[in-house]
Amino acid sequence: PPKPGARDSISPELSDPKMRRRFAAVLICAAALFSAHVVRAQKREIYKARLSTVPMDVSMMSTIAGTGSATAVLTGQKLVLNGSFEGLRSPATTAQIHRGVARGVRGPAVFDLKVSKATSGPTKGTISGTFDLTHEQVEDLRNGCFYVQIQSERAPDGNLWGWLLR
Numbered sequence: 001p002p003k004p005g006a007r008d009s010i011s012p013e014l015s016d017p018k019m020r021r022r023f024a025a026v027l028i029c030a031a032a033l034f035s036a037h038v039v040r041a042q043k044r045e046i047y048k049a050r051l052s053t054v055p056m057d058v059s060m061m062s063t064i065a066g067t068g069s070a071t072a073v074l075t076g077q078k079l080v081l082n083g084s085f086e087g088l089r090s091p092a093t094t095a096q097i098h099r100g101v102a103r104g105v106r107g108p109a110v111f112d113l114k115v116s117k118a119t120s121g122p123t124k125g126t127i128s129g130t131f132d133l134t135h136e137q138v139e140d141l142r143n144g145c146f147y148v149q150i151q152s153e154r155a156p157d158g159n160l161w162g163w164l165l166r
Contacts, residue, residue, distance in 0.1 A: 045074040047141065049148050049162030051085055054155075063154040065089045070127065070148050072164050077138055081113065081164075083127045083148065090154035091122030097129070099137075103144040103163060110137070113148070123152075142166075 051068030070083025085092065096109035117125040127150065133141065140146060144165055152159040 042076055045142075045166065047072040047074065047146075047164040047166055049083070049164045051083065051148060051150065051160040051162040054149070054158040054161050060155070063089055063152075064159050066123070066150075066160050068127075068150070068160055068162070070162060070164070072141075074133070074138065074141060077133045077135070079131045079133050079141070081127070081129050081131075081148070084125070085127065085150055085160055086118075086124035088123040088150075088152045088155075088159055090152045092117060092125055092159070093151050093153055093156065095127045095148065095150040097131075097164075098147050098149055098161075099140055100145050100147060100163075106147075107145075109149075110146075115150070 049070040049072075051066075051070060053064050053066065056064050066085055066087035066089070068083060068085030070081055072079055072081040081097070092115050095113040095115050097111040097113065098107050099110045100107040111129060111131050113127045113129040115125060115127055127148070141164060144163060147161055147163040149158050149161040151157070
């Protein structure tokens with residue numbers, strides 16, 4: 001049995017007040033470093049895209065029109081995108097996030113977005129999607145290689161597009 005007045009819950013090394021202060025300081029520093037890392041890892045990065053018509057020639061003017069916008073929020077490796085569009089000449093069919101080899105250069109689709117048509121008509125609506133990105137895809141996003149593209153019935157190769165930029 002412990003002697004009366006003995007501190008059985010504190011190890012002999014921590015019974016010295018100076019050692020307890022040092023130990024407390026180390027714990028506080030470790031907690032501060034850990035919380036700074038967590039906050040940094042969960043920092044939100046916001047990307048925006050102005051959706052405008054894809055590059056076109058005169059023959060495409062009767063099938064391609066419209067405008068829109070999208071906002072993407074990156075938290076850690078999770079990307080959440082929401083946007084809207086209007087003024088298409090035919091109903092929207094699909095939308096994706098594409099990865100270009102460089103900003104301004106078209107590339108393949110990497111993520112499918114949900115297209116919701118407005119009740120007021122099929123030539124306007126919203127796009128949305130949530131994706132878990134790889135480390136490489138996060139870097140591609142940060143380097144301006146991702147863009148949003150919306151296709152429509154009369155423009156199946158692209159109607160609107162816009163690069164996701166900070």
